[in-house]
Amino acid sequence: MVEFETFNLLLNAKKKDFIKKICHESMKDDYTDETLEAVATMLDCSAQETKNLLASLNGFISKIAQNDITGSEEIHALFPEDFHKNLASLLTKIIVELLPFWRQQITENQVSLPKLSSFSWSVNTQQDTNTPLCFLNLNVKGKSGTESVNAHLSKESLESLLSGLKQIKTQINQLTS
Numbered sequence: 001m002v003e004f005e006t007f008n009l010l011l012n013a014k015k016k017d018f019i020k021k022i023c024h025e026s027m028k029d030d031y032t033d034e035t036l037e038a039v040a041t042m043l044d045c046s047a048q049e050t051k052n053l054l055a056s057l058n059g060f061i062s063k064i065a066q067n068d069i070t071g072s073e074e075i076h077a078l079f080p081e082d083f084h085k086n087l088a089s090l091l092t093k094i095i096v097e098l099l100p101f102w103r104q105q106i107t108e109n110q111v112s113l114p115k116l117s118s119f120s121w122s123v124n125t126q127q128d129t130n131t132p133l134c135f136l137n138l139n140v141k142g143k144s145g146t147e148s149v150n151a152h153l154s155k156e157s158l159e160s161l162l163s164g165l166k167q168i169k170t171q172i173n174q175l176t177s
Contacts, residue, residue, distance in 0.1 A: 002060045004080055006053040010087060012043040020094050026057035027102050029109070061095060065103045072096055114142035134158050 013019050022042065025035050031054055040050045064075055072092050079088040118139045126133050134153040139146055153161065 001056075002063070003052060003056045004083055006049070006056045007087065007091070008084065009043045009045050009049060009053050010091075011084065012045065014042070016090060018042045019090060020098075022053070023057055023061065023091070023094050024098065026054040027061060027105065061099075061102060062106065064095060065099060065106055070096075070099065112143070114140040114147070117141040117146060 010019050010022065013022070022039055025031070025039060028035070031051070036047050036050050036054075039054065040047055043050070043053075045053075060078070063069075064078070069075055069078070075095055076088055076092045079091075116138060120137045122135050123132055124135060125131065132155065136151045136153060138149040138151075140149060
């Protein structure tokens with residue numbers, strides 16, 4: 001949640017470059033004690049006020065980045081009407097300048113799909129129906145580690161899977177040639 005009142009702490013900055021540095025720090029995944037202390041010193045405020053400011057800046061900038069807002073006018077319009085005009089202009093200028101970098105950072109930190117790391121299979125007969133089944137074990141690696149996914153496939157479902165995989169292979173070959 002964006003608390004625009006906290007942005008007023010930026011008015012305590014002695015240099016415009018400090019505000020740019022603070023905006024940059026706000027987009028990091030976590031804030032070290034050193035960062036919080038440095039920002040608090042720059043703005044002559046408490047650690048809690050610093051945390052609130054960084055969280056609000058992060059929320060505001062992330063909203064802009066994720067909603068594909070790019071123009072200065074669009075960004076400037078997001079500030080409340082009674083917000084400090086010069087500070088709004090400066091923040092808009094900084095955001096426009098650093099937005100491509102932050103968008104790239106956000107994209108790189110997004111959750112990605114798991115990747116197949118290995119698989120094994122066997123064919124056995126189901127005891128009660130005497131029907132052959134393919135037992136497929138997929139090991140997939142994600143951010144939380146490797147997980148095992150098991151499937152039991154009948155002849156028909158295996159044929160359907162293979163047909164689908166052949167179609168995928170054909171499409172990939174078309175894209176790469």
